[in-house]
Amino acid sequence: MMTLKGDPDRINIHGVSFPPGSDLRESFDVWHLHSTEMKELLKNEAIRDRVVRTNLGTFYSDGMVRVSGREYTSLEQSSCFQRGEMGCLSCHQLHQFPDDTRSRTEWANDQLKPSAIGNAACLQCHDQQQYSTSHTHHAADSTGSNCYNCHMPHTAYGLLKAIRNHTISIPDLKQDLAAKRPNACNQCHLDKTMKWTANHLSDWYSIDAPELDADQSEIAASILWLLKGDAANRALAAWTMGWSDAQATSDNDWQSIYLAQLLNDPYLAIRLIARRSLQTLPGLAELEMMPLGSDAERGEAIRSIIATWDQEQHSANPALLLGPQNTVQTKQINSLIKQRDNTPMTLTE
Template sequence: MEGDEATGIQSRLESQAIGPVGKNDRNSAPLEPEVTLTTSQLRPVADLQAGFVASETCLQCHAEEHQSWDASFHRTMTQIIREETAPESIVNKQVVVNGKRYAFERHEDAFFVTYADPFRGGMVLRRELLMMTGSHHMHVFWHASDHLGTPAQLDIVYLIEEERWIPRDSSFLQPPDHHAGLELGTWNRTCSRCHSTHPRERSNEQTLEWDTRVAEFGIACEACHGEGKGHVLRHSNREDEDSEESLTTEAVTDLVVNPAKLSKRRSADVCGQCHSVFLPDYDVVSLQEYEQTGNPFRPGDRLDEIGFSRVVRATDEHRDSETFQRWSEMEDVGGAFWSDGMPRIAGREYNGLIESACFQQGEMTCLSCHQMHPPEVPGTDRETQLASWRNDQLGQGMAGDDACLQCHAEMGEQIEMHTHHAVDSHGSRCMNCHMPHTTYGLLKTIRSHQISSPSIEQSRVSDRANACSLCHLDRGFHWVANHLHDWYGQPLPDREAPGNEVDLSTSALHLLSGDAAQRAVQVAAMGWAPAQEASGTEWMEPYLLLALNDPYDAIRIVAEKSLRTLPNRVSKPMDAMAPAGQRMHAFNAAIEAIDKSLQMEPKPEVLVDEEGRFDFLRAREFLERRNHQPIHLRE
């Protein structure tokens, strides 16, 4: 039991779903006998085993590294809710989400929520908030349930930048008729694997309770460096009689590694243990053994040699592999990869890295650009430096072209010749062409970590927008193809639809007729400043208004954010989470206002007609062809 819990923080009758709050609820169950439980009995427990010593031990010798880790979002992937970690959003606040009321309160040193608990048939109960995951873009909260050690997920999440609550289901890109269902045990079974250090799930099928143990909540030092007991003993000044004998045993072998000093594959595999699409192989380690002892992978190992975490590779040459076939059978249609095998979901950067020529034929690895422990920059306030670094954990200069020029130095003097764009323009930034924003997650897009180049042939057969189309949102496939042909000699395709005289822009086509993943990428692109500069913005508003009536909640939320970035916006603010009737009424009013006041340059590629009006009748024709394939992006 953890030290601060050993004092016996007592859980009260009204706090732990023992009975209802309110005396006149006709559906109330009789009050059950009062029980006294410590908070640590209600949630998973931090328990050091198998040579783990915890990050506080590392602080003694590695103060600077500990400081940067402490500032990182890795550390806060899972946090125990207490006074120093609880965000303002849960301190004595009341909110209503989709007509459902949530009352948050602090009582002494504990935090609670009172709401209609779906785990108890909608009874209004007061639950103690135990943990939260996230902290970078959103907070996900976990409260006490009726099962020991098994926190339940609160059914709303808090968007940090937006400062608003939304339903949990709305935070994922998933079909409107899909509901994740009850989340009892999900942290133990799923989230713990990448949101804590050395988890042992330890389920009990008979009682539906879990006895999950972790070395630490969040991603701590030993998740990336290996367990530290032997390292501490070998580098300490212990002079007790048992130390020499203990140092000769296998149990205290120094297992700590520095990922920066490993081979490129072993270094990348440290990140890949979490940042990948993989399947556990219970033929290598049985489910029972895995639940008791955890993942056998340790930093310094090779994922493919351990064999337990079988990385899914979805490019053409791997489609016949047993792992891909197993994954395909288990996954819903429309999962983690675009049709060409490139990852399209955030948090799976390892899958993209290992398919990149820079990795396969060069020495690129995660730490080529990312830096886990940045050194102090002279003349810069350390806290300010770490606050900036923690967003993407990039090394100094690695947010720009230097990330690529460190290996491709010869391009430095011929960037404009290579890109055919002005040297100081967004079109000459390496990552805009070779790492476009085709990866979706957490209500935004991020750069692809599979290094690629725009390709006519790949764009012709893939459902993924290429880099040119994500900057030039107002241009179609054949416009892009002509430039790639003229500049780089790529063979031109035949025009496949001779009856269609308009080269409709990829953005318009995906937004109107594409599937949900394509639409999500495009609505995010319309809020990206380089794309707005290259494409103009007047024509975007009708598309984003259409997206605000998309059946996928997540797409509407992203569209609302992009709309706020448009200069000279005509329409009034519209709430993405408002009821459909309200949104449609606001949409009709906005379209009427646009039709009356907005006069644009004719641009058939985005359905702006010769009179400078958006052609809604033509847009409807494309909407009727929409791809309604269900898309589930599991983040």
């Protein structure tokens, strides 16, 4: 969290004097949830109550930011910032360069400098040979060898989509599970279980595997997030199922029956994200369904999605709850939905 420095009365009249690109600490005190300074601050009951309320919709339980608009706070927690010279302008730019050949829409998606697209951003400091395929364990030109995807996964929410987390972390399933946060591996490998992820992280990087329950061991992580997760995780899972990198890794011919479940989600934002992702799937580009539509209209859209799905042959896959001859494990799906975390959420992006 950040608190303004200076006289509150003057700030209310004249605003915040923060020139973009300058040191944020000149205008704000930046507090990290588990820092020594914050622990001391939390001894004040009034401040502690405020932080707890703010934390619910702003931070994961381990202090990692979960919403957009606080990328600098995330960045400050990273080794790249603390031990290097990384700042916002290491990768981003305020205005598009005249010689940038990208369309304005493509550039505006993340406002990256041309020199920060893909792994070029990390290779400004890191040695390419040290972080080659022997490190990534993925093909050189695959999404799994994209530094961003492993170390800046889409675990923050904002602007009705998933945002890359700027903490620049190392994949750690145990830590992610404890914080109830999606993990980087299963955001690409949508069709794999957490047990699959735990085994690979252990084999490749000697990262301790957490204890997993039966669902986490047998059912694809993305389905668990989407059907039984809290509202934030459902939103992230819905977006990820429409993400091109995830579809390239996990195919795009099975997600529709699960995204259809979210068209009846209590949160309109989740319905909208689900519709957008559905429109990226085969045969559904022209899908029309208003998030604010009636139950009957949404029901008709769901039936249309299922009919489109039934037109294709789908291989049996227990992790995706798909049986032979296009059968779906409806009983298990309904059981997961009944276990959904319905904790009310207000994400303070």
